[in-house]
Amino acid sequence: MLEKLKAIRVYLVYENKFAENMKYIPRTLEKNVKKFLKIFPVVAITGPRQSGKSTMLQHLFKDEYKYVTFDDFKNFNFFLEDPEEFFKVYNNKVIFDEVQKVPEIFSYIKLLVDQDRQNKGKFILTGS
Secondary structure (H helix, E strand, O other): OHHHHHHHHHHHHHHHHHHHHOOOOOOOOHHHHHHHHOOOOEEEEEOOOOOOHHHHHHHHHOOOOEEEEOOOHHHHHHHHHOHHHHHHHOOOOEEEEOHHHOOOHHHHHHHHHHHOOOOOOOEEEEEO
């Protein structure tokens, strides 16, 4: 068991080093995403897993948007346990990643957008 844990640790260290050294590859979609965020309150980007959706958004908006992934159980549980408190924290300029894991979120997003229709680029959603 100890050897298996060591192997996992080495793999994770390798993966982190690999990710740190990777050069960002610009996507042709970038221009349209920026354009749509000026027009719509919510923009959704869907596509296959590991296709670069999250990487692109974090690269483009790291200083402008909060990033919340529902792959993280803390975020997942926070939303499910207290959606109203969750949206007090994450109510504007937020990237919600992997939204398919919390389908209940769409009703809350709709209500927030309906209350503030003029606020363009309020949320970015990703899913696969």
